[in-house]
Amino acid sequence: MPTSAIRLVRFTGRLLLALAAVTALVVVFLALIALTDGAGSGLAAWLTTLGVGAVPAMWLGRRRSWPARLVPFLPVVIAAALTASVCIPTVPTARRYPPALPFVATQHWSLATGSRVAVYHYPPANPGTRHPIPLVYLNGGPVRGISVLDHRFLQLLARQGYDVYAYEQAGGGRSDLLPMSQYTISRPVRDLAAFVDRLNKGKVDILGFSSGGAVLTRALADPSVAARLHRAIIAEPGPMDGPTARIAGHKGRKSARGLAPAMTGPRSTHVPRYAVAFGLMRLGLLTPDTGLIGQAEGDNAFTAADLGSDTASAYCARDAQRIPAEDTAQNFSFSPAASLRIQQTVKDSPSIASKLRRSRTPAMLMIAECSSQLRQWETTVLANDLAIQRTQYMPGVGHHMWNGLDDNNDRAAAVITAFLQAKPAPLPNYPTRDEIPAFLRDHK
Secondary structure: OOHHHHHHHHHHHHHHHHHHHHHHHHHHHHHHHHHHOOHHHHHHHHHHHHHHHHHHHHHHOOOOOHHHHOHHHHHHHHHHHHHHOOOOOOOOOOOOOOOOOOOOOOEEEEOOOOOEEEEEEEOOOOHHHOOOOOEEEEOOOOOEOOOHHHHHHHHHHHHOOOOEEEEEOOOOOOOOOOOHHHOOOHHHHHHHHHHHHHHOOOOEEEEEEOHHHHHHHHHHOOHHHHOOEEEEEEEOOOOOOHHHHOOOOOOOOOEOOOOOOOOOOOOHHHOHHHHHHHHHHHOOOOOOOOOOOOHHHHHHHOOHHHHHHHOHHHOEHHHHHHOOOOOOOOOOOEOHHHHHHHHHHHHHOOOOHHHHOOOOOOEEEEEEEEOOOOHHHHHHHHHHOOOEEEEEEEEEEEOOOOOOOOOHHHHHHHHHHHHHOOOOOOOOOOOOHHHHHHHHHHOO
16 A cells, blocks of 8 residues: 555544544533533533543653644644533623513512512503403413513503503513522412502403413412402413323424424524533423523523424414514513423422312313414313313414414404403304313314
């Protein structure tokens, strides 16, 4: 074999060994991040990785001349440079709250629970049609700010004479953060009771959407909280407890997930630090209270584009090419770590079915045709809340039922207002409890 070919083979072999060494050190670093829960912003794992790499490099270079002794350290240097980016914040580590909205004043209320929440009030636009009972909105998330799209829908309800209040749950939007250990599914239930007390207008009507619907369901199962509620609307609820969260089931008609154009805009997951942090959290390899990134930093980093196809899953397949902008970049706010922690506390919670069966608060359930929620999450509420007086199956819409497309907002408002005023429903009462098995079979 020619000398040049031998040299090429040797060089290629050394290059492959160096790449393997870099890869091995990166894997060691990620494993240490998980084992140390990201201690010290990842520096503990980074320094340990350097030590792990330096020891064999020193051993390999011990009999070489001085310049050649540095060669085994090259993979260590490369791995150190690659992994150092995981340890360096690229956004502020103190919470940056969204700026004030131009169309509604932001109030901040301190609740008896210790939460300090951002509150929005839409008084009745037409005093002549004013309804006497306040309507409180619980948005989805969990721990997400109220979107501009939702604000527009609340304005529509106010124009129809409702005195509408909404607040962003602790940690979301412009509300103050909580210590990570305090993000539990029971906290927003207690906050709801404290909010109604702080409002001081007697019983209230409640509209709970998505995870807000799950909070409302749990509130109905708690007699001390339910006593503050006049009527309840549970729209597209998430799982109400651990047994429900573990149910295997199916979703609604086909959504726009996988059909809609990819979301544009910056993504935190394109930055190594946040790709590692959020990725390992989703896998359960980092705790929500990880030392790698603080709650405030994670909130600051996370963008609407990071939601990926989750947004598209809230719309019907037929709407894939016209999904509206749900929010502005300035208003968008989501706490991924706090959200994961609350979801975990739902999974760990015992059944509330027996308590929910004792509820006496008049309620309505709203189900979307193209729901991205498991049907069984919704039908479990229907089966156990005997105070549900009507179910409204909303054709032509996905999980985000009031989305500004066509007449969807008006149709959702008609269903809501008819129930609140105890008027005939604009849609059939479907499914009833007796129809649940057929509904699950026919609406996949």
